[in-house]
Amino acid sequence: MTLCNPVWRSARTHGRKLVFALGFAAPLLLLAPWGTAPAQAQNNSIFALRDTETEELLKSFEVPLARAANLDANAVHVYVMGDTTVNAFATQPQDIFIFAGILLWVKNPSELIGVMAHETGHLSGGHLSRGSDAMSKAMIPMLLSLVVGAAVMIAGGGEAGLAIMGIGQSIAEGKFMQFSRIQESSADQIAAKLLLATHQSPMGLLHTFQRFAQEEAMASSKIDPFAASHPVGQDRVGALQSLVDSSPYRDVPDPPQSVRALSMVQAKLAGFILPVDQVLRRYPVSDTSAPARYARTMAYMRKPDLQKALSEINSLIKDEPDNPYFYEVLGQIHVMMARPALGVPAYQNAVRLKPDAPQLRAALATALLASDDPAQAPAALSNLKAALLKESEDPFTWYEVAHAYSLMKNQPMADLATAESNYNGGNYRQAVVFAGRARRGLNQGTPDWQRANDIIGAATAQAAQQGH
Numbered sequence: 001m002t003l004c005n006p007v008w009r010s011a012r013t014h015g016r017k018l019v020f021a022l023g024f025a026a027p028l029l030l031l032a033p034w035g036t037a038p039a040q041a042q043n044n045s046i047f048a049l050r051d052t053e054t055e056e057l058l059k060s061f062e063v064p065l066a067r068a069a070n071l072d073a074n075a076v077h078v079y080v081m082g083d084t085t086v087n088a089f090a091t092q093p094q095d096i097f098i099f100a101g102i103l104l105w106v107k108n109p110s111e112l113i114g115v116m117a118h119e120t121g122h123l124s125g126g127h128l129s130r131g132s133d134a135m136s137k138a139m140i141p142m143l144l145s146l147v148v149g150a151a152v153m154i155a156g157g158g159e160a161g162l163a164i165m166g167i168g169q170s171i172a173e174g175k176f177m178q179f180s181r182i183q184e185s186s187a188d189q190i191a192a193k194l195l196l197a198t199h200q201s202p203m204g205l206l207h208t209f210q211r212f213a214q215e216e217a218m219a220s221s222k223i224d225p226f227a228a229s230h231p232v233g234q235d236r237v238g239a240l241q242s243l244v245d246s247s248p249y250r251d252v253p254d255p256p257q258s259v260r261a262l263s264m265v266q267a268k269l270a271g272f273i274l275p276v277d278q279v280l281r282r283y284p285v286s287d288t289s290a291p292a293r294y295a296r297t298m299a300y301m302r303k304p305d306l307q308k309a310l311s312e313i314n315s316l317i318k319d320e321p322d323n324p325y326f327y328e329v330l331g332q333i334h335v336m337m338a339r340p341a342l343g344v345p346a347y348q349n350a351v352r353l354k355p356d357a358p359q360l361r362a363a364l365a366t367a368l369l370a371s372d373d374p375a376q377a378p379a380a381l382s383n384l385k386a387a388l389l390k391e392s393e394d395p396f397t398w399y400e401v402a403h404a405y406s407l408m409k410n411q412p413m414a415d416l417a418t419a420e421s422n423y424n425g426g427n428y429r430q431a432v433v434f435a436g437r438a439r440r441g442l443n444q445g446t447p448d449w450q451r452a453n454d455i456i457g458a459a460t461a462q463a464a465q466q467g468h
Contacts, residue, residue: 049080049100049272052357053325054265058098060258061113062120068197069124069190076123078116082273088115090122100273104266109258110204114191117205121190185239192243201252202244209236267291271298290316297329306337324353328360331367340370351383358387362397369403377407395425412441416448419455428463432456 058078066073076094081087084101091097096119106112188205195202213234244250271279271294279299283292293312300309310333317326327350334343347364354360361383368380381404387397398421405414416438423431432455439452 047082049082049269050359051080051268052328052354052359053268054080054103056357057261057265058116061109061116062096064198064200065113065117065120065194066123068194069120071120071123076120084273088119090119094123096120096123100269103269104274106204106208106262108204109254109262110201111208112204112262113200114195114202114205114208117191117194118187120194121187124190124194125186185236188236188240189243192240192247196247196249199249199252201249201254202240202247203250204254206237206240206244209240213237263291264294267295268298271295272302276303290319301329301333301336304336306333309333310337322353324350324357324360327353328363331363335367335370340367343367343370356390358390358394358397361387362394362400365400365404369400369407372407374407374409377404380404381408393424395421398424412438413448415441416452416455419452419459423455423459428459428466431459432463435459 055078058080062076062078063073066076071094076096078096078098080103081097081099083099084104085099086101086105087097087099088102089097096116098116102115103112106115188209191205192202195205213236267283270282274282276299279295283295283299285296293316297309297312297316300306300312310330313326313330313333317323317330320326327346331343331346331350334340334346344364344367347360347367350360351357351364365380365383365387368376368383381401384397384401384404387394388401391397398417402414402417402421405411405417415434419431419434419438422428422434435452435455439449439456442449442452
């Protein structure tokens with residue numbers, strides 16, 4: 001779905017992809033930046049998914065862990081990545097990335113919480129900054145080998161020079177992998193302690209790595225433990241087993257509300273990201289459970305078969321008339337059917353039930369603006385400003401603010417909002433252009449005029465840096 005989809009939509013992040021799963025981001029082991037549009041549209045780039053329901057669930061799991069780790073829970077951000085790889089990792093400053101694949105892979109909340117506890121362990125243990133130092137130290141022998149190897153090759157020893165270079169690279173890789181194994185084991189230990197401190201069962205953490213170990217064993221019967229970036233599966237399981245056995249919360253079950261919430265999020269995500277035919281096989285029409293109907297709703301929206309999607313979501317609303325996320329989906333279906341006027345009351349119900357959710361307010365504003373009726377612009381702008389109080393850097397929200405001001409015939413403010421959208425989306429040169437237009441139309445000395453100047457200064461510096 002596109003950037004303007006208010007149910008699931010892609011979002012720009014400042015993170016980068018790591019080459020191994022369930023780890024921490026080592027600055028020199030990073031690949032291309034995240035994309036800003038779905039993977040199929042950008043040659044398999046990875047994108048962040050925005051969905052209030054999913055983010056609220058992950059936040060409810062992460063906040064107790066962050067607090068137990070003496071981290072600022074408000075400063076720890078959890079992102080959902082639109083990729084089916086079974087993967088999760090942490091990056092600086094305090095960001096955790098959970099891939100769609102691992103959300104669909106876990107069997108219960110305790111397994112997902114175990115993964116998040118592990119990543120929180122990396123943040124708590126300061127592994128990210130140490131990883132940078134370790135990588136720098138590991139690079140020294142490789143760089144030296146390159147210099148020596150090049151000298152040998154110049155002197156005529158081609159094969160010998162290449163061999164020297166290879167030795168240096170192997171030493172560097174071995175040093176960093178050794179460091180990584182230590183940090184992974186440390187994160188496991190911290191995770192177990194966090195689960196103990198929060199009175200949660202560590203069985204999910206153990207089961208997760210037992211499953212990894214089983215899959216690892218099936219993949220290869222001979223794995224060199226010193227060549228792996230993580231401890232070998234069975235060794236990792238053995239190290240965790242004693243911690244699990246000694247926990248007084250070992251057999252504490254997952255709360256029923258968490259089990260149900262995760263099953264709904266998994267169904268919603270499956271319906272959004274998996275092939276439609278696969279979704280309908282996994283959640284056949286004969287399955288009338290709430291998760292199955294939710295998954296089919298999302299799949300029918302993508303097919304598209306909007307009448308069937310409408311039927312499924314209405315059945316869910318009938319069962320749960322106070323679920324804000326069902327009204328959000330209902331609003332989206334009406335918008336997709338080119339009936340935004342019918343989508344507005346659905347989104348209003350979602351906002352009424354969850355007024356502090358910025359994405360729901362932005363979705364309501366989008367529906368209000370879809371008719372291009374100037375009379376709807378003030379209400380839309382009010383909701384957008386409320387959303388920006390929570391998420392001031394969201395490019396899509398600023399884009400809609402520009403739309404609202406344009407309908408209200410306030411071009412300078414529309415230009416300023418467009419500048420904000422471009423700046424937060426990383427398009428710094430366009431941010432300078434629109435901020436310049438806004439400055440010429442705004443009253444000199446006002447806060448908005450000063451903001452236009454600030455954007456010009458900051459965006460100019462960023463554009464110059466990009467030019468390098």
